Amino acid sequence: TPTATDTPTDTPTATDTPTPSPTDTPTDTPTATDTPTRTPTRTPSLTPTPTITHTPTPATPAARMLRGSIAARLGPGAIYPAVLSLDAGDLLDIRGISEDGAWYQVLLPDGTLGWIVASASLVSIAGNPDVIPVAPAPTNTPTDTPTPTPTPTNTPTDTPTPTPTPTNTPTDTPTPTPTPTQTPTDTPTPRPRPSPTRTLPPPPPIRPPLVSCPGALPSQLFPGVEGFVRAEDPRPVNVRNRPTVNGRRIDQIQVGERFIVLEGPVCADGLAWFRISYGGGVLEGWIAEGDETYFVAPVEAGRPQAQPALTAERVLSPDCRVILEDEFTGGRSFNDWFIGAGNRSVAEIVPDAYQLRIGTGAGGSESTTWGSLRGFFFRSARVEAVVRAQHFTPDVSVRTGIWLRYQDENGFLTFMISSTGQYYIARWSDGRYNDLVRWSPSRAIRLGDGVPNTLRVDISEDTFDFYINGEYVNTVVDRTWPEGRFVFFGSAAAEDTPISFNMDYMRICQN
Secondary structure, three states, X not given: OOOOOOOOOOOOOOXXXXXXXXXXXXXOOOOOOOOOOOOOOOOOOOOXXXXXXXXXXXXXXXXXXXXXXXXXXXXXXXXXXXXXXXXXXOEEEEEEEOXXXXXXXXXXXXXXXXXXXXXXXXXXXXXXXXXXXXXXXXXXXXXXXXXXOOOOOOOXXXXXXXXXXXXXXXXXXXXXXXXXXOXXXXXXXXXOOOOOOOOOOOOOOOOOOOOOOOOOOOOOOOOOOEEEEOOOOOOOEEEEOOOOOOOOEEXXXXXXXXXXEEEEEEEEOOEEEEEEEEOOOOEEEEEEOEOOOXXXXXXXXXXXXXXXXXXXXXXXXXXXXXXXXXXXXXXXXXXXXXXXXXXXXXXEEEOOEEEEEEOOOOOOOEEEEEEEEEEEEEOOEXXXXXXXXXXXXXXXXXXXXXXXXXXXXXXXXXXXXEOXXXXXXXXEEOXXXXXXXXXXXXXXXXXXXXXXXXXXXXXXXXXXXXXXXXXXXXXXXXXXXXXXXXXXXXXXXXXXXXXXXXXXXXXXEOO
């Protein structure tokens, strides 16, 4: 029988409810009328014709691209094929918005309609967004999207638990959180998802005959394969709008970043060029495979593997107007983090980290522990956290991540990664997880014991852009709570305890 322990809880802060101010009710003033008299009739004067005042029609809202190689798609989701690659500065009329507000329907330069992701980090809106009508998605599911290979059955998965599992965990509240279902599916969901779900296909099981370019290295890439930027050269790889060194540079992809090859090779300038899709399927462009050495390489097929230490580093955004920051230097912090200890768990600040620990036999099939940043509520911001788990390989069942818009144990949004190489986004409310993005594989996740993963969420009001190690993976929209707090958490199956979770660094930036 678990031993009851006193668990420190956060005391909700009462907020002032704004009192509606009374407003003056306009009173109709009676119009004076002339009383008829017996005076002689006068010749009526010409009455001026009233001038019709036209009410100005609101301008059509427009979307301006903040960066190049943004893909316009056939429907509101990354499962739809790209129809055009947009350049930075392109201005398109907005004709509609997806049901949950995550994608805009726009008028493309050729007069056709397309869809772009409604992310404040990728596009800016001119005009009144409130007049944008909801536009229906195409009725037919696109058929040219590759079907992912089913996940091998011997890959450890996170087992759902329909009821909360009691754990003696030093947390802000005594109620532990149930484990969400991690169920990789064999095919994408037939209906189009409004959020840009990353549905990048795995490498084909059989490599086709490779085509090499004269004067270039023998090609290793081919259409359909997933690739990554090699770490031997720390410089990023240029993404161009055309397959030539004379093409305009529209972006750069960083060391370790993943992509899908769409087309190639095209031989030009003594190099082999490939058209790629990256950034969760939102961005496209051309890269060279290498010159004297390879810039990029195909990702090894099969389940995710532990990443080499060479790529195990923080991947922070280059610009940040810091609101709050913590590196826990020397085991100290000026911020108010939850600190506490229970029978089999501890939350404390150790040298250079905020640490959560779960002991052996914490009870139940799954143990979850978390700790919050107290006294700081926010709405729109960029949140970055560098997290690591003591054990984080596919042979264990371990999850870690962050909770945002945290109200209490009954309400928050979770952004988590798993030791099986998958990520999950959900809203915890009404005593259960409500899926926003189901468990999805991502090779952006680094696996390995103690390997750091940088989680980043860009929040623009009620839109949340999720990045893992600098790679964009998904966008969700949730309007449940207007603001909330930040929480770091970790969980593990009982057989995988004892275990510790470290957050080495976190910051909140103006967005």
